Amino acid sequence: MAIIELHDVSKLYGFGDATTLALDEINLSVLESEFIAIMGPSGSGKSTLMNIIGLLDRPTYGSYTLSNRSVAKLRPNQQARIRRDKIGFVFQSYNLLPKLTVIDNVALPLAYRGVSAVRRLKLASAMLERIGLAERQYFMPRQLSGGQTQSVAIARALINNPAIIIADEPTGNLDSDSSLLIMELLSEIHKMGTTILLVTHNAELTRYATRVLFMSDGAIVHEEQTNLGELAPIFRRNIYGITVKTEDDDLAGVSALMKAIPAIEVPSTKKPRKPSNHWNKKTNTGRRRS
Amino acid sequence: MKLMTVNHIKIALKSIRQSRWRSLMTMLGVIIGISSVVTIVSLGEGVKHQIVGQINNLGNNLITVRPGNINTNTTSGALGVFNIFAGLNDSSLLTIHDAQIIQQTPGVRLAVPLSVITGPIQTNQQVYDTIPVIGSTPDIPTVLNQSLQYGVFYSSSNNITNGAVLGQNVANELFPSTSALGHSFTFHGESFVVLGVLNQFDIAPLSIEADFNNVIFIPYSVAQQIDPNGNSLYEILVKPAHLSSTKSVVNKIQNNLLVAHHGEQDFSVFTQADELTAANKILNLLTDLIGAIAAISLLVGGIGIMNVMLVAVTERTQEIGIRKALGATNRQIVNQFLTEAIVISTYGGLLGIIVSVLINVTLRILTDLQPALSWQVMLLATGVSIIVGVVFGITPAIKAARKDPIDSLRYQ
Numbered sequence: 050m051a052i053i054e055l056h057d058v059s060k061l062y063g064f065g066d067a068t069t070l071a072l073d074e075i076n077l078s079v080l081e082s083e084f085i086a087i088m089g090p091s092g093s094g095k096s097t098l099m100n101i102i103g104l105l106d107r108p109t110y111g112s113y114t115l116s117n118r119s120v121a122k123l124r125p126n127q128q129a130r131i132r133r134d135k136i137g138f139v140f141q142s143y144n145l146l147p148k149l150t151v152i153d154n155v156a157l158p159l160a161y162r163g164v165s166a167v168r169r170l171k172l173a174s175a176m177l178e179r180i181g182l183a184e185r186q187y188f189m190p191r192q193l194s195g196g197q198t199q200s201v202a203i204a205r206a207l208i209n210n211p212a213i214i215i216a217d218e219p220t221g222n223l224d225s226d227s228s229l230l231i232m233e234l235l236s237e238i239h240k241m242g243t244t245i246l247l248v249t250h251n252a253e254l255t256r257y258a259t260r261v262l263f264m265s266d267g268a269i270v271h272e273e274q275t276n277l278g279e280l281a282p283i284f285r286r287n288i289y290g291i292t293v294k295t296e297d298d299d300l301a302g303v304s305a306l307m308k309a310i311p312a313i314e315v316p317s318t319k320k321p322r323k324p325s326n327h328w329n330k331k332t333n334t335g336r337r338r339s
Numbered sequence: 340m341k342l343m344t345v346n347h348i349k350i351a352l353k354s355i356r357q358s359r360w361r362s363l364m365t366m367l368g369v370i371i372g373i374s375s376v377v378t379i380v381s382l383g384e385g386v387k388h389q390i391v392g393q394i395n396n397l398g399n400n401l402i403t404v405r406p407g408n409i410n411t412n413t414t415s416g417a418l419g420v421f422n423i424f425a426g427l428n429d430s431s432l433l434t435i436h437d438a439q440i441i442q443q444t445p446g447v448r449l450a451v452p453l454s455v456i457t458g459p460i461q462t463n464q465q466v467y468d469t470i471p472v473i474g475s476t477p478d479i480p481t482v483l484n485q486s487l488q489y490g491v492f493y494s495s496s497n498n499i500t501n502g503a504v505l506g507q508n509v510a511n512e513l514f515p516s517t518s519a520l521g522h523s524f525t526f527h528g529e530s531f532v533v534l535g536v537l538n539q540f541d542i543a544p545l546s547i548e549a550d551f552n553n554v555i556f557i558p559y560s561v562a563q564q565i566d567p568n569g570n571s572l573y574e575i576l577v578k579p580a581h582l583s584s585t586k587s588v589v590n591k592i593q594n595n596l597l598v599a600h601h602g603e604q605d606f607s608v609f610t611q612a613d614e615l616t617a618a619n620k621i622l623n624l625l626t627d628l629i630g631a632i633a634a635i636s637l638l639v640g641g642i643g644i645m646n647v648m649l650v651a652v653t654e655r656t657q658e659i660g661i662r663k664a665l666g667a668t669n670r671q672i673v674n675q676f677l678t679e680a681i682v683i684s685t686y687g688g689l690l691g692i693i694v695s696v697l698i699n700v701t702l703r704i705l706t707d708l709q710p711a712l713s714w715q716v717m718l719l720a721t722g723v724s725i726i727v728g729v730v731f732g733i734t735p736a737i738k739a740a741r742k743d744p745i746d747s748l749r750y751q
Binding site: 100105126133148149157158160205 | 346744
């Protein structure tokens with residue numbers, strides 16, 4: 050059963066001449082307990098799509114149905130309640146509240162639900178134990194490593210037993226060991242039946258996904274099913290099917306893979322020193338729509 | 340909602356502790372406003388208590404007759420022209436003859452003339468210039484409801500004509516090392532022997548009654564002989580026969596004296612209650628003034644809180660975004676920031692109360708004032724500071740709640 054249904058969803062920013070098309074008539078149907086990896090260069094509309102699915106933003110056009118319920122006419126407070134009860138966010142920059150302890154951070158969504166203080170702490174403590182950070186519960190976020198911080202953020206996202214986890218580049222700031230830890234954690238959550246939407250630049254991470262979407266210029270240009278534990282077939286075929294117009298577009302795609310390989314610096318504006326992998330080949334296969 | 344509020348209070352208290360200086364500066368306006376209001380109100384209450392104490396002490400049926408027109412009731416209803424120097428006005432006179440008229444008025448038990456004589460007082464050790472000497476009859480302790488600490492009062496049957504009775508402060512000043520009893524002093528060439536010392540009078544500030552702790556009483560007949568002003572009186576104190584008849588006695592004295600003075604109102608008859616009214620008027624004026632200053636201070640303090648909260652809302656934009664992403668409703672965000680503003684202002688209010696308690700203690704130690712701090716005033720001050728928090732915290736809180744979650748999350 051489809052938990053998320055997007056039909057011709059568009060998102061525009063700005064007015065008049067300065068209008069930017071962030072999403073261009075997206076059609077997407079996500080089934081329950083799918084693990085979807087979303088890839089694409091910077092500015093391709095991945096985050097905008099996540100914000101709309103996560104009810105942080107509204108589409109300019111098109112309809113969005115979440116659990117068979119149209120969300121177009123929901124008031125902000127109703128949206129907040131759905132965010133609280135059904136959706137868990139994991140951000141690239143962790144977004145823990147720096148002034149709260151680990152356990153208070155994890156317990157925060159429960160507080161907005163009106164759970165009593167004692168029960169909040171009990172549930173948060175159990176959740177931290179589940180992710181293996183029981184002994185860190187009274188630490189402040191700044192006292193944790195990147196991987197631990199993101200684990201805490203995942204614990205916070207999970208505390209209300211959401212149906213959907215939206216993870217926007219959760220491993221973007223992490224080294225490969227920590228990335229592995231986080232992905233294993235997400236994979237475990239997925240096995241328990243939670244739908245996961247993962248935005249990533251790291252092709253390796255598609256091994257955890259059941260479906261991979263490729264986005265470019267606000268549209269889903271390609272999508273395919275993958276088997277768990279395997280790379281998306283498209284990577285195996287050495288094809289990356291997006292329009293590469295400029296060098297920057299190119300680098301945006303490259304930088305992600307480079308990050309996953311330790312000991313090589315991520316180039317910011319220059320070309321990578323060693324253009325050895327297939328990412329750099331401009332295999333312009335044209336723009337495709339799914 | 341309630342659970343969240345407790346949480347918000349905890350967070351707010353924590354953030355106050357974390358940035359002590361900034362919080363203190365923010366609260367300063369509220370602290371000044373609340374402490375000045377609480378202090379002035381408790382001062383006023385204290386003075387009222389003292390006046391009531393004095394009235395009870397002197398007897399609330401004591402009637403005072405003074406020369407000059409001391410009018411407590413102006414037609415405008417504003418603060419009465421209460422001329423406390425009226426008794427020193429030479430043009431209007433009150434004489435022993437008036438005292439006799441009053442004594443003969445029905446309902447009057449005692450009418451005691453008081454004449455004030457000034458001049459140097461010489462003891463064996465020193466000369467004192469500033470102690471007023473009051474010539475009065477032996478009935479004065481009865482009228483003033485006062486007893487002697489020790490010794491006896493001079494009386495007409497005493498053979499010692501030049502006997503004197505001292506107020507307690509004078510006794511301590513003139514004869515600091517020994518008991519004043521039996522000592523003598525010279526005044527206007529006459530030698531006086533101290534026969535007794537009166538107990539301490541409760542004298543209130545803002546009272547127009549003379550401070551009898553600081554005077555020397557000598558027999559009226561002696562005073563008449565040495566008084567350079569002749570037979571003019573400072574005042575006549577009257578004790579009515581019955582407590583309930585005070586008002587009618589006042590009217591009768593007024594009428595009789597008016598006749599004796601050929602219809603000219605160059606004297607005043609007033610009771611202790613009139614004194615309280617006069618003191619109240621002065622106090623109310625003072626309270627209004629300080630109240631206005633305090634209101635301005637609270638306004639400035641409130642604007643300070645609003646300012647700091649607006650900055651906090653901007654500083655914590657990302658936090659707002661995170662909280663919204665986690666499911667906080669707009670109302671919960673409003674609650675959070677409003678609670679913080681209220682906590683800051685209430686904290687300031689409580690500090691203000693503490694400051695005013697310190698001021699009160701200092702005043703009690705350093706002055707004769709006895710401010711009375713009541714829990715009602717403290718409660719009211721706390722209430723006012725909470726209101727300041729609500730009024731000036733609501734705008735920043737609404738601003739926080741209206742922030743767009745995505746923009747807030749991206750805010751660095």
